[in-house]
Amino acid sequence: MFEFRKTGHLQRQTVLLRAWVAGLFALVCLLLLAGRLWYLQIERYDTLSARAEQNRITIVPVPPRRGRIIDRNGAVLAQNLRDYTLTVTRAQVQDDIDDVLDRLGELVYLSEGDRRRFMRLYRQSGRYAPVLLRNNLNDIEASWFAVHAYRFPGVNLEARWVRNYPRHESAAHVLGFVGRISEEDQRNLEETGQMGNYRGTSVIGKKGVEKTWEKALHGRTGVEELEVTAGGRPVRELSRTDPVPGSDLELSLDIGLQQLAEAQFSGRRGALVAIEPHTGEVLAFVSSPSFDPNLFVDGIDVESWRKLNESPDHPLINRPLYGTYPIGSTYKPFVGLAALEMGLRSARELVPDPGYFELAGQRFRNAGGAVYGPTDMHRAIVVSSDTYFFSLGAQMDVDALHDFAQQFGFGQITGIDLDGERRGVLPSRAWKRKAYKQREQQHWYQGETVSVAVGQGYNAFTLLQLAQATAVLANDGVYMKPHLVRRIIDPLSGRFNYPVAGPQYTIDLKPDNLRVIREAMVDVVRKGTARRAFDGAPYQAAGKTGTAQVYSLRGAKYRAHSVDERLRDHALFMAYAPVENPQIAVALIVENGGWGASVAAPIARTVFDYWLDPDRTALRRARLQIEREAQGDPAQPAAAPGRPELDPAPVDEGEAPEPAPPPDESLAPGDGALEENP
Structure with a gap:
C-alpha cells in the first residue's frame, strides 16, 4: 500500500515537471516569436519596408528624344524615327538559342547577317544585358510578334527612337554619327559625372557634330515610377518626370551649296571649305569620297566596315x-x-x-x-x-x-x-x-x-x-x-x-x-x-x-x-x-x-555662282532680318x-615629315614649286 502511494506521488511529480518544462518551452518560443516580431516590426521596419516597396515599385528611366540637326534654311540633316526592335536577354531565355531563332524566323524575317551579328554580340554580352536581334520591324511584324510573344520568354519587343540621316553621304563628315555606348564611353561618362543622365540611353555621338555637341543634343533623362507584380509585370504608373528633349542645332551649312560642291568632286578625291568672312560661318564643308553615317547607328556590319576601312581612297578621313x-x-x-x-x-x-x-x-x-x-x-x-x-x-x-x-x-x-x-x-x-x-x-x-x-x-x-x-x-x-x-x-x-x-x-x-x-x-x-x-x-x-x-x-x-x-x-x-x-x-x-x-x-x-545668285542673296537678307527682329536685336552682335x-x-606645331605618308596626310617636301602659265 505504501509502495503504491509512493509510485503515484512520483508519477504526479514527473507529470508536473513535464508540464512545467513544456510550459517553459512554450513560453520561450512565444518570447522568441515576440522578440522576432518586435525586431522585424520595430528595428528593421524602415529597411524591410523599403525593400518591400522596391519589390512593388520600380524606377524606369525615360530617355529623351535627341535633338535634330538642320541646315541654315531648315532642311533636316539628322532626325529621329520611331522604330520597333527585338532584343534578347540571355538570363530569361529558357530554350536553346538556335531553336529560339529558328522558331522566331517563322514570325519575322531574320537574315543570315542579322543572325551572325546577333550571335557574335550574344556570346560577348552579359546574362542580363539585352542584345539587339533585329531592328526596323514594320507594323505587321511588330503586331504579329506581340500576339505570339508568350512563346518566346527573354525576347522583347521595344519601341524606340532611332537616329536617321536622310541625306546619306552628303555632309557626313560634318554630321558624324551616333553609335552604341561602349565601355570606354561608359568610363568617360562616369568620370565626368554624366552616367546618370544616360540611363536607358543606348547611343551616343561618336563623330562630327554629333560628338562635339553631344551634351546639347542629348537632353535630360526622365523618370517613371511604376507599380509592378512579383514577376515584374507593370500594373500602373505612380509618378512620372518627363524627359527634356535635346536642343535642335541649326548649322551654317547650306545643303544646296553643299551638295552642289560635292557633285563637283564626283569620282575624285579632294576637299573644299567655304566660309562667310564677316561671321566665320562655314557654308560648305566637303570631304570626298564620303560615307553613309546610317551604317554606324546600330553597329556597322563587317563587310561594310572592311569596304570603307580598306579603301585606298580613305572615305572615313575628314580631309x-x-x-x-x-x-x-x-x-x-x-x-x-x-x-x-x-x-x-x-x-x-x-x-x-x-x-x-x-x-x-x-x-x-x-x-x-x-x-x-x-x-x-x-x-x-x-x-x-x-x-x-x-x-x-x-x-x-x-x-x-x-x-x-x-x-x-x-x-x-x-x-x-x-x-x-x-x-x-x-x-x-x-x-x-x-x-x-x-x-x-x-x-x-x-x-x-x-x-x-x-x-x-x-x-x-x-x-x-x-x-x-x-x-x-x-x-x-x-x-x-x-x-x-x-x-x-x-x-x-x-x-x-x-x-x-x-x-x-x-x-x-x-x-x-x-x-x-x-x-x-x-x-x-x-x-x-x-x-x-x-x-x-x-x-x-x-x-x-x-x-x-x-x-x-x-x-x-x-x-x-x-x-x-x-x-x-x-x-x-x-x-x-x-x-x-x-x-x-x-x-x-x-x-x-x-x-x-x-x-x-x-x-x-x-x-560662287550658286551662292551669289541675286535671288538667293535677297532671300538670305530677308531671313537674316526676320531672325534679328525675332531676337529683338536689329543690329549685328557686338564685337568681342x-x-x-x-x-x-x-x-x-607638328611632327617631322614621315617617309611614306598616305595620300591625304603630310607630303614629302619638294625642291621647288609648280604653277600653270597664264
Missing part, C-alpha cells in the same frame, strides 16, 4: 580637318603681304626673272621653264612667278614668316566645332629642332626658306586653315572663329542663341599693303591664271591658283602621264567674292588633279574685345 598638304602657290599672297609688312620689298620694286633663281649653286626654276623678265609683286602674283618668290624667300627670316602667317591661322588649331582637327606644320627653326633628332638635321638652311616661300618644302596645312586664312584676308585681317553650329534652338520654348559672336582679334595690316595683294588677286581672276574659269562672271572675284608637288622631283622634269596617278600634282585654288563686299571665301584641293587653273578654279566658279594670345610655343 579638310585631318589631311595636311603643301598648298603651293596659294601661299604666295600671304608671303607677299608678309614681305610688304616687314619692309623687305616695295610693291613696285622690279626683280629680274630669267626663268630661275640660283642659290649656292642650285637653280630653282619656274614651272614649265617660263621666263617673265623684270617683275614686280603685282605681276609676280598674277603670273605666279616662282623666281620672284624664290628670291623673296632668300631674303626672309623663316621665323618672321612663321610669326606673320600664324596670325591667319596657318599651322594653328582653328577651334572649329568638330573633333580630330590637326595642327599641320608651319615651319620654323624651333619646329625643326624638335622634329629632327640628329644634330646635323636640326640646322635651318636658307634654301629651305626658298621652298617654303612658294608653299612647298616643310609646309603642311589643312584645307580648313587655307580657307580660314582666305576669309581673314577678305575680311581686312579681322579673325572670326570658323564654326558650323549657327544657332542652338530650345525645343520647348523655341528660343535660340548664337554660340559665336564677334571677332577673336584683328591683324594689324597696312591698308596700302592689303590693297596691293587684293588687286593682284583680282587680276589673277581677271587676266591671270584663273581668267578662263571666271570668264563672263557677273561679279568680280579675287583668287590664286596653285599646284603642289606630291613628291620631290630632285631636278627631273615633271611629266604627269609618266607617273602613277596618285603621285601626280595636287590642284588647288583659293578665292573670295565679290571683291567690294566679300560674302564667301573658298579653298579647295583636288588630289592628284594636276593644274589648279584648269581643275580647281572651275569648281570655285560653280560654288581683346585679342587672345597665339600659341607661344611654335615647337608644338
Whole structure:
C-alpha cells in the first residue's frame, strides 16, 4: 500500500515537471516569436519596408528624344524615327538559342547577317544585358510578334527612337554619327559625372557634330515610377518626370551649296571649305569620297566596315580637318603681304626673272621653264612667278614668316566645332629642332626658306586653315572663329542663341599693303591664271591658283602621264567674292588633279555662282532680318574685345615629315614649286 502511494506521488511529480518544462518551452518560443516580431516590426521596419516597396515599385528611366540637326534654311540633316526592335536577354531565355531563332524566323524575317551579328554580340554580352536581334520591324511584324510573344520568354519587343540621316553621304563628315555606348564611353561618362543622365540611353555621338555637341543634343533623362507584380509585370504608373528633349542645332551649312560642291568632286578625291568672312560661318564643308553615317547607328556590319576601312581612297578621313598638304602657290599672297609688312620689298620694286633663281649653286626654276623678265609683286602674283618668290624667300627670316602667317591661322588649331582637327606644320627653326633628332638635321638652311616661300618644302596645312586664312584676308585681317553650329534652338520654348559672336582679334595690316595683294588677286581672276574659269562672271572675284608637288622631283622634269596617278600634282585654288563686299571665301584641293587653273578654279566658279545668285542673296537678307527682329536685336552682335594670345610655343606645331605618308596626310617636301602659265 505504501509502495503504491509512493509510485503515484512520483508519477504526479514527473507529470508536473513535464508540464512545467513544456510550459517553459512554450513560453520561450512565444518570447522568441515576440522578440522576432518586435525586431522585424520595430528595428528593421524602415529597411524591410523599403525593400518591400522596391519589390512593388520600380524606377524606369525615360530617355529623351535627341535633338535634330538642320541646315541654315531648315532642311533636316539628322532626325529621329520611331522604330520597333527585338532584343534578347540571355538570363530569361529558357530554350536553346538556335531553336529560339529558328522558331522566331517563322514570325519575322531574320537574315543570315542579322543572325551572325546577333550571335557574335550574344556570346560577348552579359546574362542580363539585352542584345539587339533585329531592328526596323514594320507594323505587321511588330503586331504579329506581340500576339505570339508568350512563346518566346527573354525576347522583347521595344519601341524606340532611332537616329536617321536622310541625306546619306552628303555632309557626313560634318554630321558624324551616333553609335552604341561602349565601355570606354561608359568610363568617360562616369568620370565626368554624366552616367546618370544616360540611363536607358543606348547611343551616343561618336563623330562630327554629333560628338562635339553631344551634351546639347542629348537632353535630360526622365523618370517613371511604376507599380509592378512579383514577376515584374507593370500594373500602373505612380509618378512620372518627363524627359527634356535635346536642343535642335541649326548649322551654317547650306545643303544646296553643299551638295552642289560635292557633285563637283564626283569620282575624285579632294576637299573644299567655304566660309562667310564677316561671321566665320562655314557654308560648305566637303570631304570626298564620303560615307553613309546610317551604317554606324546600330553597329556597322563587317563587310561594310572592311569596304570603307580598306579603301585606298580613305572615305572615313575628314580631309579638310585631318589631311595636311603643301598648298603651293596659294601661299604666295600671304608671303607677299608678309614681305610688304616687314619692309623687305616695295610693291613696285622690279626683280629680274630669267626663268630661275640660283642659290649656292642650285637653280630653282619656274614651272614649265617660263621666263617673265623684270617683275614686280603685282605681276609676280598674277603670273605666279616662282623666281620672284624664290628670291623673296632668300631674303626672309623663316621665323618672321612663321610669326606673320600664324596670325591667319596657318599651322594653328582653328577651334572649329568638330573633333580630330590637326595642327599641320608651319615651319620654323624651333619646329625643326624638335622634329629632327640628329644634330646635323636640326640646322635651318636658307634654301629651305626658298621652298617654303612658294608653299612647298616643310609646309603642311589643312584645307580648313587655307580657307580660314582666305576669309581673314577678305575680311581686312579681322579673325572670326570658323564654326558650323549657327544657332542652338530650345525645343520647348523655341528660343535660340548664337554660340559665336564677334571677332577673336584683328591683324594689324597696312591698308596700302592689303590693297596691293587684293588687286593682284583680282587680276589673277581677271587676266591671270584663273581668267578662263571666271570668264563672263557677273561679279568680280579675287583668287590664286596653285599646284603642289606630291613628291620631290630632285631636278627631273615633271611629266604627269609618266607617273602613277596618285603621285601626280595636287590642284588647288583659293578665292573670295565679290571683291567690294566679300560674302564667301573658298579653298579647295583636288588630289592628284594636276593644274589648279584648269581643275580647281572651275569648281570655285560653280560654288560662287550658286551662292551669289541675286535671288538667293535677297532671300538670305530677308531671313537674316526676320531672325534679328525675332531676337529683338536689329543690329549685328557686338564685337568681342581683346585679342587672345597665339600659341607661344611654335615647337608644338607638328611632327617631322614621315617617309611614306598616305595620300591625304603630310607630303614629302619638294625642291621647288609648280604653277600653270597664264
